[in-house]
């Protein structure tokens with residue numbers, strides 16, 4: 001008999017639960033304990049949150065079924081959902097969601113319902129040898145003894161193996177954030193550190209006063225939606241654009257970030273599940289023989305995206321497209337582009353994508369931001385199969401395997417790993433590929449046009465001056481905004497040192513969990529991740545010993561693994577499924 005605890009019932013916890021059930025051997029009795037105070041679906045997707053926060057993944061690209069043996073979120077919505085919702089008395093509550101199509105973005109809490117259904121299905125179809133107990137409590141401690149592992153909630157449990165799927169965690173504030181918090185308390189200001197926007201008490205803002213939002217990623221867009229709902233303003237559609245009709249309760253939002261630009265819009269989806277980009281250069285065989293630098297690899301990823309871009313861009317021109325693409329794939333870019341006389345306007349300009357504001361003077365930035373958004377919307381709306389830029393962005397996003405190969409096989413040098421891959425490459429990757437749906441960019445544009453949002457030029461900074469916060473761009477420090485509200489519009493970073501998760505803190509204190517770090521040029525850098533053995537995902541304790549019966553995967557490993565904060569895609573050999581299988585195979589070996 002084996003007794004296994006899964007801590008966390010978000011997507012990762014549920015996926016590993018599914019694998020544990022389906023891969024169990026009928027001859028062995030398996031008892032599984034699943035812990036999460038928020039129940040199946042977990043905290044991010046919980047039911048009691050605003051309908052304004054939506055997914056940034058289209059419904060047909062979301063699933064929990066690793067072998068596609070059940071419906072993806074879109075299929076579920078069109079088939080099983082109505083009956084399931086009625087059985088929960090949620091039919092009316094989610095009536096708008098049931099009308100959504102496969103390329104729509106549903107409310108976050110609706111994905112939570114899909115996860116509850118997934119869990120219910122697992123329970124209905126349990127094999128005779130498996131039992132599952134859902135314990136809707138937080139685990140606060142864990143002790144490893146010679147024979148077993150003791151787990152503590154308000155009760156005590158004994159198990160053989162533990163899988164930590166604890167996902168996102170709130171952090172204690174860092175030194176700078178602490179100073180802001182203290183200053184806010186001293187001067188009756190509002191300060192919100194990094195966190196899930198759904199948890200922020202916007203009702204505690206200083207009413208009528210300017211709000212500074214620092215960060216222009218997904219959390220920023222969540223905040224925008226939550227602010228508009230709080231004010232009661234409306235977006236009115238006119239000629240495929242939006243116009244903002246204010247309610248009169250608006251507060252000025254002063255927004256910015258280091259780069260100064262919101263992430264590129266998510267391209268409109270035209271791909272069915274399973275139609276993910278396929279490598280033309282970075283194939284498995286190529287990677288097995290690859291001996292180049294990180295920069296070589298990043299450049300080849302760009303070339304992969306360029307091939308897709310030119311395939312679309314040059315499709316209706318006179319040139320011999322297949323000849324061009326063949327030569328481009330193998331040859332020197334410049335030589336081939338010149339040979340085929342591809343004009344500058346037709347070429348893909350990466351600076352335009354990664355650093356579009358490079359040449360813009362700070363004084364011109366407010367106008368520039370509007371033209372940037374308009375252009376970005378047009379490109380995203382061309383779609384990820386027909387639009388040249390959108391298809392290139394999608395290819396850049398989807399070809400993740402080569403990088404996982406590099407990580408799994410420890411092929412980056414420590415410097416490349418820390419500074420290049422998890423540093424500059426990853427920042428650009430996020431900016432390009434993990435933006436919000438187009439509708440959000442349109443809403444943002446409408447709010448700028450209505451004068452509700454003001455953008456700072458890049459290199460945003462904040463000072464504490466005369467009992468208020470002062471926001472400005474370091475490129476134009478004379479132009480500043482005073483405010484009584486400051487929100488750090490970003491999620492907390494993965495940090496074993498600063499996590500508020502009581503279980504993780506206890507495990508760290510007891511020496512079971514150690515920090516993943518890299519030594520670059522003689523100095524040690526902590527990635528924030530928990531250290532695990534890459535090939536098994538068993539945690540490594542502070543003396544360097546692999547704890548055979550404790551596993552971890554997902555967000556607490558960001559910095560050791562890459563891109564853990566995403567739900568897996570159907571009809572793909574998604575990394576999440578691969579890792580869940582790896583853990584389950586080790587437990588059942």
Ligand SMILES: Cc1cc2nc3c(=O)[nH]c(=O)nc-3n(C[C@H](O)[C@H](O)[C@H](O)COP(=O)(O)OP(=O)(O)OC[C@H]3O[C@@H](n4cnc5c(N)ncnc54)[C@H](O)[C@@H]3O)c2cc1C
Nearest residue numbers: 008010011012042043055056138139166167168554565567
């Ligand atoms: C605001 C936000 C929006 C997002 N939107 C998208 C999106 O649209 N599309 C997408 O693909 N991804 C999105 N993500 C990424 C998200 O990380 C993944 O989709 C997914 O939720 C990760 O699953 P997980 O199970 O690893 O972590 P989580 O979803 O964070 O689940 C972890 C669970 O563990 C539980 N837990 C933690 N500690 C304990 C403990 N001590 N005892 C008991 N239970 C515990 C928590 O309560 C939580 O429910 C979003 C993330 C955030 C934060």
